[in-house]
Amino acid sequence: MxxxxxxxxxxxxxxxxxxxxxxxxxxxxxxxxxxxxxxxxxxxxxxxxxxxxxxxxxxxxxxxxxxxxxxxxxxxxxxxxAVEQVDLDVVETEVGMEVSVDQEFSPDLNDNTSQAYRDFNKTFWNQMQKIFAGMQGFTFKGVEILSLRNGSIVVDYLVLLELPFSPQLENQYEQAKTTLKEALQNASQDVDSCQDSQTLCFKPDSIKVNNNSRTELTPEAICRRAAPTGYEEFYFPLVEDTRLRCVTKCTSGVDNAIDCHQGQCVLERSGPACRSWAQDRKWFETWDEDIVGTFSNWGFEDDGTDKDKNFHVALEKVDTTMKVHIKRPEMTSSSV
Known part of the structure; x- marks a missing residue:
């Protein structure tokens, strides 16, 4: 039997x-x-x-x-x-400026979707690039027209720059403003170039730098802009000679850094927190017959609380040519 x-x-x-x-x-x-x-x-x-x-x-x-x-x-x-720190060796900023172009104002220039506006914008951008590109002390990144007004053509615009970081960043910015204004004034004196139909003529006495439109350049403000959105309050600046480090309490080696011992410090929406991957994380995986390719994690123990979390296993990447051997149940026989 x-x-x-x-x-x-x-x-x-x-x-x-x-x-x-x-x-x-x-x-x-x-x-x-x-x-x-x-x-x-x-x-x-x-x-x-x-x-x-x-x-x-x-x-x-x-x-x-x-x-x-x-x-x-x-x-x-x-x-x-979110990363534990952001390192910056350059800082993005802008300089607000104003200039008048010796050209008749067209009503189409009030509409930034018109062909006249797009043509003017392209010509203005190209000319500013020729004037400002390759200058010492900053890197020219482009211009952004804010508005065009009547009075010949009055252009309110931003010059977009990158400044190399240093503890004297405020002084570098002020020098950049002076350099931009002088370069544009020199270009406006070149009367011969104005005869070219593709070149705009600037009125020398109209060139202005607007001091009310600038990016705040304190280390704290720079770190807020560089931080991941929603995490700004957890980053603070460490100023070095040629670099600004925007660090968090998860950054090793900084004062009051969080010591997670065998775990890992991660930056959550609520702030820095420790996660223990080696000890506290215990996976219990079971096959979910209702959803092919999905396991249910009955939680990992985190402060004694089990949390349910589904995750997908990419079965399409499994080598289906591999033979799988499963030991059969053993049968026992006994005589009556």
């Missing part, structure tokens, strides 16, 4: 699945996926054997088909973590 044990206890150490992709018609590819060489080729941002899963990247991250490409101020598999 052959009997089976009343219960057979098996601990699953490897999740297996049946490869049915060769039997799947093209219509089963979701979200615009196409059937190619026996499988669904998914559009960027989707994954899964049927392209049924949409990739999720946080904080402006972009899915490249394999992983999230994160902005410079975030990291992590989903770009979910």
């Amino acid at each position: 052959v009997t089976c044990p009343s219960s057979i206890s098996m601990q699953t150490t490897l999740a297996t699945y049946m490869d049915t992709s060769s039997m799947m018609p093209e219509s089963t590819c979701d979200n615009g996926g196409t059937w190619e060489q026996g499988q669904c080729a998914c559009r960027p941002g989707f994954s899964g054997d049927r392209c049924q899963y949409q990739a999720s990247c946080d904080n402006g991250g972009q899915w490249d088909g394999l992983k999230c490409q994160c902005p410079s101020t975030f990291y992590g598999s989903r770009c979910e973590f």
